[in-house]
Amino acid sequence: QLRTRLPPPRSASAHNAMVFSRGYRKFYITGFLGIALIIVGVFSDKIVNKIVNDKVQQELVLTPGTKGTSTWMDPTNSLPINYGLYLYNVTNPDEVENGGTPNVEQVGPFMYREDRKKFNVSWVENESEIQFEHETKYIFDEELSATGEDTVITALNLPLLGIGQMLKQQGIIERIGLTIVMNAMRSERLFVRKTARELLWGYKDPLFQLVHLLKKEIPEIQSLQKNGSVDDATRYSRIVTGKNDMGSYMFYREWDGVNNLTFWGDQYANMINGTDGTQFPPELARDASQVPVFVDVLYRSVTLDHVGDVEVEDIKLREFRLTPELLDSAEKNPANEAFFSYGPSGVLNITSAVGAPIFISKPHFLDGDPVYREKVTGLDPDRAAHDTFLDIEPITGVVMNAHKRLQINFHAEPVPFVMSATKITPAVVPVFWADEGARITPQLASQFRSEVYKPLHLAYIGRICVLCLGSLLVVLAVGLYARKRRRAGQKGPAADLVKDTNGRGEMQYLLDSSDEFPPAK
Numbered sequence: 377q378l379r380t381r382l383p384p385p386r387s388a389s390a391h392n393a394m395v396f397s398r399g400y401r402k403f404y405i406t407g408f409l410g411i412a413l414i415i416v417g418v419f420s421d422k423i424v425n426k427i428v429n430d431k432v433q434q435e436l437v438l439t440p441g442t443k444g445t446s447t448w449m450d451p452t453n454s455l456p457i458n459y460g461l462y463l464y465n466v467t468n469p470d471e472v473e474n475g476g477t478p479n480v481e482q483v484g485p486f487m488y489r490e491d492r493k494k495f496n497v498s499w500v501e502n503e504s505e506i507q508f509e510h511e512t513k514y515i516f517d518e519e520l521s522a523t524g525e526d527t528v529i530t531a532l533n534l535p536l537l538g539i540g541q542m543l544k545q546q547g548i549i550e551r552i553g554l555t556i557v558m559n560a561m562r563s564e565r566l567f568v569r570k571t572a573r574e575l576l577w578g579y580k581d582p583l584f585q586l587v588h589l590l591k592k593e594i595p596e597i598q599s600l601q602k603n604g605s606v607d608d609a610t611r612y613s614r615i616v617t618g619k620n621d622m623g624s625y626m627f628y629r630e631w632d633g634v635n636n637l638t639f640w641g642d643q644y645a646n647m648i649n650g651t652d653g654t655q656f657p658p659e660l661a662r663d664a665s666q667v668p669v670f671v672d673v674l675y676r677s678v679t680l681d682h683v684g685d686v687e688v689e690d691i692k693l694r695e696f697r698l699t700p701e702l703l704d705s706a707e708k709n710p711a712n713e714a715f716f717s718y719g720p721s722g723v724l725n726i727t728s729a730v731g732a733p734i735f736i737s738k739p740h741f742l743d744g745d746p747v748y749r750e751k752v753t754g755l756d757p758d759r760a761a762h763d764t765f766l767d768i769e770p771i772t773g774v775v776m777n778a779h780k781r782l783q784i785n786f787h788a789e790p791v792p793f794v795m796s797a798t799k800i801t802p803a804v805v806p807v808f809w810a811d812e813g814a815r816i817t818p819q820l821a822s823q824f825r826s827e828v829y830k831p832l833h834l835a836y837i838g839r840i841c842v843l844c845l846g847s848l849l850v851v852l853a854v855g856l857y858a859r860k861r862r863r864a865g866q867k868g869p870a871a872d873l874v875k876d877t878n879g880r881g882e883m884q885y886l887l888d889s890s891d892e893f894p895p896a897k
Contacts, residue, residue, distance in 0.1 A: 407853030413846030417839050424835035428828065432658065432772050436625065438617035439503050451654060452492045454820065455776075459514055460485035460811040461576060461601070462739070466530045467754070469567040475799045480754040480806060483529060486572055487520035490812075496612065504620045505629055509612050514603050525573035532786055532805060533568045535581045535598050536794055538732045566796040576601050576808075600784070600808060618657070625657040625773070628670050639675055639729040645714035649677040653766060654775050661773035667696055667766070673782060674736060675729040676715065678702055686767055688777045689821035691829075693767035703743065720745030723785065723804060733787035738762055739809040740783070751803040762809075771828055776816040783809035 436444040447454050462484035472478045491513040498507050516525060570579060578599030611633035618625035628648045629635060637646040650668030660667060666679045680696035687693065705721040706713035716725045722744020723735040741748040742757035749755050767777035789802040816824070 402856050404853075406849050406856060410846045410849030410851075410853055413842050413849065415846075417843035417846060424832065424839075428831055429658065429771070432828070433618070433622055436655075436658070436772065437619050437622075438506050438615075438626075439619055440499070444618075448655075449494045449497065450492070452490050455814050455816060457490040457492070457812065457814045458517070458520070459488040459490050460813070461488070461572075461808060462486075462811070463529050463531065463572055463575060463808045464806045466532070466567060466805075469530055469565075472800060473566050473796050475801050477801065478752050478803060478805055480752060482754075483523065483527060483572070485520075485522055485811065486525060486576070487517045488514035489517050490514060499617070500614070502620075504617055505614050506617050507612050507614045507630075514601070523572075525571060525576075527572045528569055529572055529575055530567050530569050531575055532788060532807060533566055534732075534786060534807070535583050536566065537786065537788060537791065537797060539583060566794070566800065575599075577603055615651075623657050623659060626651040626655050627657075627668075628652075631670060631672065637675065639726075641714035641716065645676065647677060650679075653778070653780065656768055656773040656775075658771060658773040661694065661768045662770040666699070667768070669766075671780075674724060675726055676724075680764075680766060683765075686777075688767060689816055689818060691769060691776060691816070691821055691824060693776055694770055696766045696768065698738075698764050700743065703737065705745075720747050722748055727787075733789075735785045735787055735804050737783045737785060737804075737806075738764070739781050739811075741806075748804055751801070752805055755806070769824075772824075775814070776821075777814070779811055779813040781809065781811045 435442055438445045438448055451457075462482050463486070464480040465483050466472065467479045467481055468476060492510065493512075494508045494510045496507075496509045499505070500507055518524065576599065578597040581598040612630070613628065613632060614630040616624045616627050616629060627650060631648050635648060636643075637648065640646050648670050650670045653669040653671070656667055665682050667682075668677055668679050670677045679699045679702075681699050682694055683697050684695050685692060686695050701709045701712075703722050703724060704712055704717065705719060706715075706717045708721055709717075716728065717723075719725075722741055723737045725735055727733050727735075737744055737748070738757070739762035740755040740757040742759060742762045744757075749757075762781055763779075764781050765779060766775050768774070769776050784807050785804045786807055787802075788797075788800055788805050790800055791797040
């Protein structure tokens with residue numbers, strides 16, 4: 377006869393402790409998988425970003441054979457650079473010689489394509505630095521230019537004024553010799569009429585040729601620009617390759633053969649700090665509120681401030697502009713006393729660097745003291761057309777859209793040794809301004825998006841899918857748990873009794889509390 381043994385009813389705690397039932401196993405497995413997927417989704421973003429950043433840095437490092445080295449050696453082959461020059465034509469030269477206010481009109485642009493090259497390249501310090509020389513050639517682009525290089529311009533006679541200023545600083549013997557030369561050239565006028573080509577790229581000046589006989593450092597040819605001969609190339613420079621220090625990637629260690637300048641008034645002002653403005657360390661480009669640049673035509677380092685974000689060719693860029701305090705007077709910004717900024721704000725005095733009274737400003741004296749536009753009429757500053765900016769891609773640190781806009785001015789004042797310059801009114805007279813611009817091409821932008829953005833975009837989609845699936849599994853696990861708890865509460869512990877399955881005719885508790893209680897026999 378079949379014997380039936382009913383065990384005593386289980387307590388609620390014993391019932392809840394049976395966590396390894398079939399139903400609860402589903403809950404734990406589903407919940408564990410959901411939480412694991414959520415964790416993977418949360419941290420995958422950082423993992424993928426690190427993989428992409430490491431790949432980018434490997435290609436940027438300036439070591440033999442890398443893509444970064446190839447681009448750096450011949451930068452204009454991958455990112456075309458246009459160079460626009462605007463000359464100022466003086467419309468009232470006779471009035472100016474008699475003390476009148478100069479009136480100028482802008483002529484241009486004269487557009488050129490840049491061809492930059494590095495040569496005599498060698499790696500030093502275990503490839504942590506690279507040493508090189510460089511040159512830039514300019515090829516006239518008639519289609520992009522507003523007028524031809526044969527356009528005649530009335531401009532200041534810079535050789536005449538320059539030598540006149542030089543006389544003030546010479547000793548007695550040299551002054552006598554130079555005065556004799558000046559007297560021999562009494563027919564020289566304060567203004568010259570030359571073609572744009574002559575003014576920009578050079579012409580033989582009779583006065584310079586005579587003075588060259590006395591002072592060999594004075595060139596026979598007068599030019600506003602230099603165009604790519606090896607003689608015009610700078611001496612060697614040295615920058616950081618990024619092999620051991622990506623945080624200083626492409627920072628200058630030496631420029632033109634020196635690691636510190638000697639033109640300015642203190643050690644800080646003479647520091648060579650920053651890159652050449654075409655590339656920055658990725659970490660700096662991504663996070664910094666300022667970036668440092670060494671500007672060779674200014675003979676100094678400058679900083680640019682982050683002013684906002686822009687988008688070019690569907691690429692997100694961080695925009696930086698020149699720090700406003702850069703051209704402040706020493707009275708307004710005492711730190712600029714080291715740069716001899718003793719006059720009104722708006723210009724940088726580079727006389728100590730070039731040996732002539734040359735002042736650099738933004739075009740049309742943008743952000744300059746109004747006094748400059750009162751002493752020279754015909755100027756119309758426009759921030760959109762005349763300000764300098766760099767748009768930097770934050771993942772690679774590459775500058776993908778930029779305009780460097782600077783104006784060259786001559787501080788004209790009466791020169792007793794020059795007959796035509798004895799009556800002029802002192803003024804900082806603009807000579808020309810340059811706009812060096814580059815913008816990533818649609819083809820290069822497409823290549824960048826494919827190589828950098830596409831992996832990140834696919835990873836983002838995958839991350840969202842993983843997070844959604846993980847969240848769904850967690851919700852499903854919670855639902856399973858709630859369902860089991862609800863059914864267990866409805867049936868109670870007695871519902872866990874089933875038929876004997878141990879072969880001895882005894883009724884046992886099953887682990888699955890959802891089974892029905894068997895009928896009595």
